[in-house]
Amino acid sequence: MSSETEIHPFRLDMPGEAIADLRRRIAATRWPTRELVADRSQGVQLATIQELARYWATEYDWRACEGKLNALPQFTTQIDGVDIHFIHVRSAHADALPLIITHGWPGSVIELLEVVGPLTDPTAHGGSAEDAFDLVLPSLPGYGFSSDPAEDGWDPGRIARAWAELMRRLGYARYVAQGGDQGAAVTDAMGRQAPAGLLGIHLNFLREALGNVSGLPADSREERAALAAISRFSTSGSAYFQEQATRPQTIGYALLDSPVALAAWMLDHDTDSYYKISRVLTGGQPAGNLTQDHVLDNITLYWLTGTGASAARLYWEGGQAAAAANGQPRQEMKLPASVTAFPGEIFLAPRSWAEKVYPNLIYFHEADRGGHFAAWEEPQLFTEEVRAGFRPLR
Amino acid sequence: MSADTAGMKADPAVRPFHLDMVEEAVADLRRRIAAWRPPEREPVDDQSQGVQLATVRDLANYWATEYDWRRCEAKLNALPQFMTEIDGIDVHFIHVRSPHADALPLIVSHGWPGSVIEQLKIIEPLTNPAEHGGSASDAFDVVIPSLPGYGFSGKPAATGWDPDRIARAWAVLMQRLGYTRYVTQGGDWGTAISAAMARQEPEGLLGIHVNFAQMVPPDVLGHIRNGDPAPADLSDAEKRAYGQVAFATYHRGYGVIQGTRPQTIGYSLADTPVGLAAWLLDHDETTYKHLAQLFAGHPYGAITRDDWLDNSSLYWLTNTATSAARLYWQQAVTGKNFYAAANVSLPAAVTVFPEEYVTAPRSWTERAYHKLIYFNEAERGGHFAAWEQPQLLSEELRAAFRALR
Numbered sequence: 001m002s003s004e005t006e007i008h009p010f011r012l013d014m015p016g017e018a019i020a021d022l023r024r025r026i027a028a029t030r031w032p033t034r035e036l037v038a039d040r041s042q043g044v045q046l047a048t049i050q051e052l053a054r055y056w057a058t059e060y061d062w063r064a065c066e067g068k069l070n071a072l073p074q075f076t077t078q079i080d081g082v083d084i085h086f087i088h089v090r091s092a093h094a095d096a097l098p099l100i101i102t103h104g105w106p107g108s109v110i111e112l113l114e115v116v117g118p119l120t121d122p123t124a125h126g127g128s129a130e131d132a133f134d135l136v137l138p139s140l141p142g143y144g145f146s147s148d149p150a151e152d153g154w155d156p157g158r159i160a161r162a163w164a165e166l167m168r169r170l171g172y173a174r175y176v177a178q179g180g181d182q183g184a185a186v187t188d189a190m191g192r193q194a195p196a197g198l199l200g201i202h203l204n205f206l207r208e209a210l211g212n213v214s215g216l217p218a219d220s221r222e223e224r225a226a227l228a229a230i231s232r233f234s235t236s237g238s239a240y241f242q243e244q245a246t247r248p249q250t251i252g253y254a255l256l257d258s259p260v261a262l263a264a265w266m267l268d269h270d271t272d273s274y275y276k277i278s279r280v281l282t283g284g285q286p287a288g289n290l291t292q293d294h295v296l297d298n299i300t301l302y303w304l305t306g307t308g309a310s311a312a313r314l315y316w317e318g319g320q321a322a323a324a325a326n327g328q329p330r331q332e333m334k335l336p337a338s339v340t341a342f343p344g345e346i347f348l349a350p351r352s353w354a355e356k357v358y359p360n361l362i363y364f365h366e367a368d369r370g371g372h373f374a375a376w377e378e379p380q381l382f383t384e385e386v387r388a389g390f391r392p393l394r
Numbered sequence: 395m396s397a398d399t400a401g402m403k404a405d406p407a408v409r410p411f412h413l414d415m416v417e418e419a420v421a422d423l424r425r426r427i428a429a430w431r432p433p434e435r436e437p438v439d440d441q442s443q444g445v446q447l448a449t450v451r452d453l454a455n456y457w458a459t460e461y462d463w464r465r466c467e468a469k470l471n472a473l474p475q476f477m478t479e480i481d482g483i484d485v486h487f488i489h490v491r492s493p494h495a496d497a498l499p500l501i502v503s504h505g506w507p508g509s510v511i512e513q514l515k516i517i518e519p520l521t522n523p524a525e526h527g528g529s530a531s532d533a534f535d536v537v538i539p540s541l542p543g544y545g546f547s548g549k550p551a552a553t554g555w556d557p558d559r560i561a562r563a564w565a566v567l568m569q570r571l572g573y574t575r576y577v578t579q580g581g582d583w584g585t586a587i588s589a590a591m592a593r594q595e596p597e598g599l600l601g602i603h604v605n606f607a608q609m610v611p612p613d614v615l616g617h618i619r620n621g622d623p624a625p626a627d628l629s630d631a632e633k634r635a636y637g638q639v640a641f642a643t644y645h646r647g648y649g650v651i652q653g654t655r656p657q658t659i660g661y662s663l664a665d666t667p668v669g670l671a672a673w674l675l676d677h678d679e680t681t682y683k684h685l686a687q688l689f690a691g692h693p694y695g696a697i698t699r700d701d702w703l704d705n706s707s708l709y710w711l712t713n714t715a716t717s718a719a720r721l722y723w724q725q726a727v728t729g730k731n732f733y734a735a736a737n738v739s740l741p742a743a744v745t746v747f748p749e750e751y752v753t754a755p756r757s758w759t760e761r762a763y764h765k766l767i768y769f770n771e772a773e774r775g776g777h778f779a780a781w782e783q784p785q786l787l788s789e790e791l792r793a794a795f796r797a798l799r
Contacts (some may be wrong), residue, residue: 031714036553042723043658152437239654245645250444250647250676252433254662254669261662261669268658291434309433316443 014304069321085145095293142310164195252309272344505582515784543717565596601741652722660716695782743768743794749776
């Protein structure tokens with residue numbers, strides 16, 4: 001084994017000065033005037049972000065998050081020139097199925113922490129030993145503790161190849177992959193690449209439909225509703241997407257220099273999660289597992305690692321890859337695929353769309369509750385979906 | 395009243411305005427620039443991911459160490475500035491009367507990411523043409539307002555301040571100044587405001603000049619919306635404009651953000667001067683390339699580093715980047731396309747600057763401005779025509795409005 005393929009243990013210890021500087025900057029925030037509307041139609045509302053800032057500067061404790069991460073086995077290994085950080089938790093059960101889960105934007109491995117227990121230790125969380133997974137949770141290149149690629153070209157396809165190498169390096173000869181958001185793009189790419197050992201995928205976001213609705217059925221009530229939701233997203237909800245896909249560096253200057261700018265940018269993802277988080281912040285109303293501390297753990301991770309610009313760049317990479325592939329047919333998806341549609345998602349994927357995108361669809365289910373950040377918001381429900389989605393592949 | 399050289403009675407609603415920023419705000423700006431936390435360098439060798447780190451470093455260094463806001467303040471304070479409340483909003487404006495008796499009153503509207511700073515270099519050539527290559531018969535009285543939400547004008551506290559409403563306010567302003575015959579000019583947002591004024595035809599408005607023509611026919615806009623290739627029957631000039639508008643429609647992150655999420659980006663623009671400066675640099679590709687060169691030490695027409703930072707500092711010190719961005723939202727909720735044919739029937743004049751991000755073909759321009767009295771393609775210059783090529787734009791305005799005097 002050459003030194004380049006070595007796996008190093010990783011422990012997190014942010015310097016106190018970085019945390020103090022963060023608090024100072026939040027306290028010194030200069031605010032714009034209040035929005036002129038009574039909803040989110042002009043963006044993140046002043047009352048929401050001011051409450052977030054107050055809690056962040058005075059009550060929030062980063063060290064608690066650090067302790068939670070350091071309680072898990074973390075590693076780094078260099079793949080294709082980039083240092084990849086990952087959490088790796090083996091199940092106590094012998095026949096556990098290895099599973100690699102990819103987070104998205106504006107997320108990180110923080111989104112996935114609450115599913116570690118239920119997935120690796122099912123008997124303690126309402127499942128049986130046959131449901132056990134060995135879990136690998138990598139940070140995307142340019143995100144969290146993975147390094148920032150110094151060259152362009154790190155699109156979902158390249159990340160997918162790196163993940164296959166990671167699983168090979170960990171000695172897994174049979175494994176499955178899961179993802180939502182950008183993680184769905186990476187997981188979809190893995191499925192199409194079908195590396196040796198990959199048995200199938202599960203997605204909680206039908207990412208493929210967002211980019212190209214032209215070939216999808218549009219007849220039933222569900223199909224028309226999904227189309228309308230995508231159209232709404234395109235016209236009034238996807239500005240962050242366009243900015244990150246075309247000008248990640250420009251927005252990056254603000255995301256690295258102002259904690260509140262970063263927090264606002266990250267809160268403004270989708271309508272459902274925005275209002276849930278906003279209610280948690282301003283009214284103390286819980287939204288599943290999306291608590292003040294969990295939301296701020298994730299934002300603080302982006303701040304302390306200074307990854308606002310490098311994370312945004314993944315959208316640019318996706319855009320470049322899509323432009324380069326223009327006109328060429330996608331690599332066919334032959335592996336088994338499972339899809340769970342969560343009701344608060346940007347659009348509720350109809351089964352017909354999942355069948356169209358993944359001809360070998362082995363599982364489809366509409367969850368009772370939960371939205372875009374399914375693992376984060378509803379870890380137990382998400383876990384049950386992942387168990388059900390992969391049961392036929394064991 | 396002492397400044398009232400033309401002898402008209404001043405409206406009591408018009409108050410003189412003098413600018414004096416508190417020193418603490420200026421010092422805080424410098425401190426924040428010095429404390430900026432830069433991202434890593436972009437992994438590409440061009441501007442394809444946005445404003446490049448080297449350019450922002452050049453700008454930030456100069457801004458924090460050599461730039462002097464007080465010089466800009468003195469420049470503004472050397473001009474007659476006023477404030478007047480119209481439709482519930484305090485409107486700040488510069489008002490310079492020509493020494494020549496028959497001067498034609500002209501109201502000039504700036505755009506985004508600009509301010510009245512853009513227009514300072516055309517004041518002399520327009521009001522005092524005899525000293526600047528023109529004759530007394532070319533003289534203008536010049537009114538240069540700050541748009542609502544911009545610079546020293548008030549920030550609207552309610553929605554509704556779209557270009558149409560601003561246009562109505564400008565007509566009130568000109569009336570309040572006692573002008574019964576006048577013309578209007580603008581590029582960028584200023585072109586939309588000028589066209590709105592022309593459609594409203596307020597009493598006294600004789601005609602308009604724009605340095606950005608809104609001229610795309612409705613059917614062509616439909617093709618752009620659908621992502622179609624340019625229709626085969628377009629002329630070469632129309633095809634060029636088609637490509638430019640299509641590019642602008644799909645590669646304008648800042649426009650989409652400001653059109654749908656001005657508040658979200660506002661937290662950036664209010665809290666980090668470097669974040670704000672980068673945002674303001676990233677308007678269109680050609681302008682950006684010039685600005686990158688400028689901060690690397692190369693000239694950009696008449697625009698200096700100090701000029702550019704005067705404008706950025708104005709946005710910062712007045713904390714107006716969010717209220718300025720809201721104009722895009724306001725336009726978006728009207729459902730009107732900025733590039734759509736202006737549909738103007740008053741006399742209109744158009745100058746096309748070759749480096750503008752959309753160069754209007756004459757054919758479409760004639761259909762959009764039904765009474766086109768002047769059309770010219772300037773030899774040089776781009777989006778910030780008044781700022782970059784003040785002499786050239788002044789000559790264009792003289793030529794364009796000669797027929798309306």
